[in-house]
Amino acid sequence: MSYSPAELLAVIAARQLAGVKSVFAGVGIPLLAAALAQKTHAPDLTIVVEGGSIGPELLPGRLPISTNEMRVAHRARVLPGITDTFLFAQRGFLEVGFVGGAQVDRFGNLNSSVVGSYDKPQVRLPGSGGANDIISLCHRVMVVTMHERRRFVPRVDFITSPGFLSGGTSRRDAGLLFGRVSQVVTNLGILGFDEESKAMRLEGLHPGVSVQDVVEMTGFDLLINDELPITEPPEEEELALLRGLDTERRFI
Amino acid sequence: MSYSPAELLAVIAARQLAGVKSVFAGVGIPLLAAALAQKTHAPDLTIVVEGGSIGPELLPGRLPISTNEMRVAHRARVLPGITDTFLFAQRGFLEVGFVGGAQVDRFGNLNSSVVGSYDKPQVRLPGSGGANDIISLCHRVMVVTMHERRRFVPRVDFITSPGFLSGGTSRRDAGLLFGRVSQVVTNLGILGFDEESKAMRLEGLHPGVSVQDVVEMTGFDLLINDELPITEPPEEEELALLRGLDTERRFI
């Protein structure tokens, strides 16, 4: 069974939602993963999108490209205001969130603001959008990203979205009493964080990927679990469902 | 032209709304006064009722008896939540408010909570409802009440709704930066407050009422203006309009 890295990401992310009741998902891979999970491992999953849509369904061939358009409202059950939608997360209603970023560091901090300094940026990126809120407010958050050395940096240039900050208890000390980055799902493997130090740790590999592959694509010293289970490859059914959602192959 | 004290109150209160754009009105005399003003001196008046109704019209014979029922929603233009309705006032959208109370003192403070002490009340009254908010948040507030000695007390037992507190700058010092009690309209006359001391002052008399009548019905030393204009009595048209609204004579 052949599949693209994006398909792998979507399938693996979907599996992490097994049994989950609510997910805060952005457009692209996260929304596809959530929709796939709903059809497989998480039948009671409520999908929430930051533009203000609860319980939408994807219309194949008309996948949304922003979180704030009619395509995300398709067959929704509730269309709350944007602020209210984030407040559902702040109150504690939303279990899992998805985020990404241009840079991620060993404590799971994400940068989607600037390469270089904030005031004189080398590259000005679009900015947080809801990423900061999702990572600060959901019960747990999954980073879903391609695994590239320029992306996995020792320290992000700017913390747009707080992971474990400088590790240890620093996240909680900053007032972030809830939530955490629970997993980093990449096209190479699955990573987590050491319970004490909160440093990133390789916890699983995708088929055909070696530890060395991951280390080479990571710009900082990675903790590595003794046991590294190999991910079950995407099943035919998972891929078929996924491709049935993204018929135009817009994101996969 | 004969009229009841309640009719007099409603007509005088309505006249105070000349040119006003928005009024926060409770049921009974205030709502009747607002509706009358709309038909006479204040054609652009928007009536706001605390149950969450903007721009309702009264259905004669079906006058509301609470601020939160369908009768107050009749032909409304907006039906916001209750909290949002008060927040319109906090933001500064609402010009005039109406309040009443079981007791009013020489600084315009109102009590609708308890006679006696809060913890061991002699009479437990219903409580603030929106009165505290209206008097704290509208641009200016009119107290509309029957003039009785037991009601006009030197110091209210409990400040449910803050007038000028202990006078002078004390209202502002407490953080109430906006609004003020501008007038007290009673069945005997019209009262205001001294600019400096904020003590209550008689400023006008209704037809057939003497200063002595007012003094006797007031339980504290009242300032008295040198000039005391006599109120123009209710006109036939005003009374006809009013009686056309409250056809059952429920409030007038």
Added chain:
Amino acid sequence: MEPGDFVEARRRLEAKARPGGVKLTSLTEAAGWVKDGDVVAIGGCCYSRTPLALLMEILRQERRGLTLARNLMCYEGEWFIAAQAVETVVSSWFAIGLPWGLSKVFRQAVEGGQVRYEEWSHLALGLRFRAGAMGVSFLPSLSMLGSDLMGVGSAKTMECPFTGETIALIPALFPDVAVLHVHRADRLGNCQIDGYPHMDVDIALASTTVLVTAEEIVSEEQIRSQPDRTKIPGFAVDALVEVPYGAFPHECYGLYEADFDHFDKYVAEGSSQGAEGVREYLDRYVYNTPDHKDYLSLFGAGTLDRKARDAQQLVGRG
């Protein structure tokens, strides 16, 4: 839970694993979520959209030591006092309605010290629910500043760090249980309310457990066809029961007007006699009438239809 303790409130919500599926149940099971000593927030306002069917079932289950929180209390408050089910009332107003004067039952209970009345301004109580809904410990306001209400509950003042002015901090209220009545919901608990929304949405989001009666359970398709009318998301709801006329003889916007004749009767025969009079009323209307249809039949043939017509006229559909 202490006022404003958003940390504990969120922990309770997270610990709960609120079900994601079908919420339909019976009145008996729904009311069974309420425990002795709970803080119960009541939706609607005064005699509008009061969840009377659910409240009656809570009374039948003989809960004790409750705190009732509602922005304007109507006579349902007298019921809980007469049934000795309530210790504290958190409200901004407690009576029946202007024409019926002060509540004798309420006065006697508070003046006699059997019930504590924690009074807030109307906005302040609304902000307590809203702060809870937002998952924060407080909201700033000008409400209650300078008044003696500041000394009653747990509000604080502080110097605003942006303006230097004194502001009031109104602490969040996180009720244990919310009891609400809505116009329609799908089986997952996505609720639509017509007309006045009152404070129901904030109450639902602020509460650890949410019990809802709906005039009508409708298809998921119907909810999906007008998602911008859905006020309460299903993930906030624990139990849902279809109860037509579930607020009667209080009103439900557009569907039925309040039965003021019954209010007159309630006051004349029940409430004006004090707690004992209310208990006699409860015997007849609540304890001996466990089925809501039987209860409704006590209001006389034609009353429900007449009140439905009255409602349609008021909202311009008559």
Added chain:
Amino acid sequence: MEPGDFVEARRRLEAKARPGGVKLTSLTEAAGWVKDGDVVAIGGCCYSRTPLALLMEILRQERRGLTLARNLMCYEGEWFIAAQAVETVVSSWFAIGLPWGLSKVFRQAVEGGQVRYEEWSHLALGLRFRAGAMGVSFLPSLSMLGSDLMGVGSAKTMECPFTGETIALIPALFPDVAVLHVHRADRLGNCQIDGYPHMDVDIALASTTVLVTAEEIVSEEQIRSQPDRTKIPGFAVDALVEVPYGAFPHECYGLYEADFDHFDKYVAEGSSQGAEGVREYLDRYVYNTPDHKDYLSLFGAGTLDRKARDAQQLVGRG
């Protein structure tokens, strides 16, 4: 106005004597409310319900030194940068949309120091508008805590007086002008929005002056027949203009979908060439097309109808 200065914000509102009557006017007069240096808040979100007709008229009137505040900026932001009309952008995100990558115009302007980007989290910016709408100086939140965003704007932290925990205080934003596009309004400015409400209501209530375009001006009777659908009260509105397709080629829920083909064309012919390319686009679509009907005709026959059908299909009415 300093962030969070609710006192000054309210004084401006009170001083204004907002008209109580009919708000109907022309695009030219409506845009005339905007002054050089104003903070202009833009409704809708990204390419949904953007008030493009009004924004184009503001560009035609050649304002300078504006601050634009919008939760997610789409290419309208590039227009103001290319026209040298904007000094500061207050937002949580600025691009065109995922398929079109980073905004070259935005990058060059910010990296080159011509435009300051004040970045907030999406929720934090929403809370800024909401605090403004509520007439308070700030709202508490957990958003942005611990992140470097705390150092960008004017948010503060404090120890919560109820829980002792560190919380963020997000200061109110009181824009000088709000620019909004809605589905329908009566002539008094009572506005109804279908589908996503985005942040428009808070923006309207927070702003000193509120300019609205509506797809349709309807009778007061129609608004009164569904008052629970009215989102913005007329007393908050200063100027109102009927502009069908007033957000096109951005979308308007249920009425027309965004014209992504035009986005491709805009990027290929305009935006990808940098500010100069955008200026050429503006010459053609904005400066030389002062009438909105003429502007719409540039999109080709049949496009509007097709996008209307696409919208109906998406919302289940197709």
